[in-house]
Amino acid sequence: MKILVIGSGGREHALIWKIKQNKNVTKIYCAPGNAGISQLAQCVPIEQGDVDGLLKFALEENISLTVVGPEEPLVKGIVDAFQSKGLSIFGPPQNAAILEGSKVFAKNMMKRYNIPTADFEVFDSSQDAINFLIKAKYPLVIKADGLAAGKGVIICKNFEQAKDAVSDIMVDKIFGEAGDKIVVEDCLVGEEASFIAVTDGKTILPFDSSQDHKAVYDNDEGPNTGGMGAYSPAPVVTKDVYDKIISRVMNPLIEGFKRENISYKGVIYAGLMITNGEPYVLEFNCRFGDPETQPLLIRLQSDIVEIFEATINHSLDKIIPNVRWSNSASVCIVMASGGYPGHYQKGFYISGLDNFNQDKNVMIFHAGTKLVDGKVVNNGGRVLGVTALGFSIKEAIENGYNAVSKISWQGVHYRKDIGKKALKYFKS
Numbered sequence: 117m118k119i120l121v122i123g124s125g126g127r128e129h130a131l132i133w134k135i136k137q138n139k140n141v142t143k144i145y146c147a148p149g150n151a152g153i154s155q156l157a158q159c160v161p162i163e164q165g166d167v168d169g170l171l172k173f174a175l176e177e178n179i180s181l182t183v184v185g186p187e188e189p190l191v192k193g194i195v196d197a198f199q200s201k202g203l204s205i206f207g208p209p210q211n212a213a214i215l216e217g218s219k220v221f222a223k224n225m226m227k228r229y230n231i232p233t234a235d236f237e238v239f240d241s242s243q244d245a246i247n248f249l250i251k252a253k254y255p256l257v258i259k260a261d262g263l264a265a266g267k268g269v270i271i272c273k274n275f276e277q278a279k280d281a282v283s284d285i286m287v288d289k290i291f292g293e294a295g296d297k298i299v300v301e302d303c304l305v306g307e308e309a310s311f312i313a314v315t316d317g318k319t320i321l322p323f324d325s326s327q328d329h330k331a332v333y334d335n336d337e338g339p340n341t342g343g344m345g346a347y348s349p350a351p352v353v354t355k356d357v358y359d360k361i362i363s364r365v366m367n368p369l370i371e372g373f374k375r376e377n378i379s380y381k382g383v384i385y386a387g388l389m390i391t392n393g394e395p396y397v398l399e400f401n402c403r404f405g406d407p408e409t410q411p412l413l414i415r416l417q418s419d420i421v422e423i424f425e426a427t428i429n430h431s432l433d434k435i436i437p438n439v440r441w442s443n444s445a446s447v448c449i450v451m452a453s454g455g456y457p458g459h460y461q462k463g464f465y466i467s468g469l470d471n472f473n474q475d476k477n478v479m480i481f482h483a484g485t486k487l488v489d490g491k492v493v494n495n496g497g498r499v500l501g502v503t504a505l506g507f508s509i510k511e512a513i514e515n516g517y518n519a520v521s522k523i524s525w526q527g528v529h530y531r532k533d534i535g536k537k538a539l540k541y542f543k544s
C-alpha cells in the first residue's frame with residue numbers, strides 16, 4: 117500500500133510515524149515534508165497548496181491513500197479533485213471544508229443547529245461594522261471570515277482597537293479576501309480545550325481530549341502562534357463536559373450536515389472554551405490540530421490507517437469498539453526559532469537530536485527543519501515538537517522538558533509551562 121501525506125509540520129511527522137506502524141504500508145511519500153519526515157518517508161517537492169501537482173503525482177505513482185494534513189488543500193477542493201479521478205483520500209470535500217474556510221458559514225451552522233457558541237454579528241461593510249462597534253460592549257472579538265493562517269482573530273479591549281481591527285481586515289485587507297466579511301462576537305472566558313474527532317458522516321469517533329497553548333510566552337502572554345505545545349488528555353474535559361461536547365456539539369453538527377446534504381468525512385476539530393463546565397465552540401477546523409496531533413498519536417494504540425480507511429468506506433461504527441488509548445499522559449513542547457511568531461533567522465545547526473533514538477517515551481517530531489550537508493538546521497518558526505509520555509501528566513512534563521534540555525540551536529525558545537494548567541486538577 118502506497119500512502120501520500122500532504123504537509124510539512126509536526127502534525128504530518130506524527131501522522132507518518134503512526135502510519136508506518138501499519139504492516140500493509142509499503143511506501144510513504146510526503147509533499148513537501150521536512151528533515152525528520154525524510155527519515156521515514158520519501159519527500160517530494162510539491163507545495164501543499166498545489167492541488168494539480170499533487171493530483172498528477174498521486175496518479176503517476178498509483179497512490180492507494182492520500183492523507184491531508186493542513187486546511188489549505190482541503191479548502192481548495194483537493195478531496196473533490198482526487199475523488200473525481202477515483203483516488204482514495206482522507207479529508208472532507210470542499211463544500212464541507214468550508215466549516216473551517218468560512219467563519220461566517222461555521223457561525224451560521226452553529227446558530228441553525230443550536231450549537232453553543234458566542235453571540236455574534238456578521239458584517240460585509242466596514243461602515244456598518246463601525247456603527248455597531250461604537251455602541252458595543254467590550255471586550256469583544258473580531259474575526260476575518262476566511263483563512264488567515266491562524267492570525268485572523270483579534271481580541272479588542274475597546275472601540276479604538278476594534279476600529280483598527282476593522283480597518284486592517286476590511287479596508288487594508290491584510291488577510292486579502294479572507295477579510296471581505298467579519299464576525300464580531302462576544303468574548304468568552306474560561307479554559308480552552310481541543311476536541312478532535314473523525315467522522316464518516318454518520319458515526320463519530322472522538323479522539324481523547326487535548327489542550328493547546330497558543331500564546332508565545334509563559335502564562336499565555338504575548339502574541340498568538342500556531343501553538344507552542346499541547347498535552348493529552350485535558351482534565352478540563354471531565355466526563356460530564358465530554359458528554360456535553362458529544363450531545364450538544366458533535367451530534368448536532370453531523371446531523372446538520374446530513375440535513376444539508378453535505379457529505380462530511382474526515383476530521384472535525386472543535387476549538388472550545390469551557391466556561392463553568394459548559395462547552396462553547398470558538399471555532400471549527402476540518403483537519404487535525406498541530407501540535408495536538410503529536411501528543412494524541414503517541415497515546416493512540418490502534419492502527420490509524422484502519423481509521424482512515426473506515427472513514428472513507430463509511431464503516432467507522434465497525435472499528436470504534438477496537439480503538440484504544442494509552443492510559444499514560446503525554447505532552448508536546450514546541451521548540452521555536454528565536455523571534456517567532458515574528459521575524460526569525462533560519463539555517464542554525466540543531467544539536468542533540470541523536471540522544472533519543474532508543475527512547476520509547478520520547479518522540480522528536482520535526483516541523484520547520486531541513487537537511488543541509490547531512491545536518492539538521494532550523495527552517496521555520498515552529499521547529500520541533502518534543503513529545504513525551506508519562507504515567508501522569510506531571511511525569512510526562514518532566515520527561516518532555518528533560519528531552520528539551522538536551523536539544524539546542526542558536527536563538528531557540530520555548531515555553532516553560534506547557535501542561536501546567538492540567539496540574540491544578542490533581543492537587544489534593
Ligand code: AMP
Nearest residue numbers: 234257269301302303304330387398399
Ligand atoms: P480561533 O482561530 O477562532 O480558534 O481563535 C484563536 C484564539 O482566539 C482562540 O484559541 C482563543 O484563544 C481566542 N478566541 C477566539 N474566539 C474567542 C472568543 N469568542 N472569546 C474569547 N477568546 C476567543
Ligand code: GLY
Nearest residue numbers: 328343405406407
Ligand atoms: N493548534 C491549533 C490548530 O491546529 O489550529
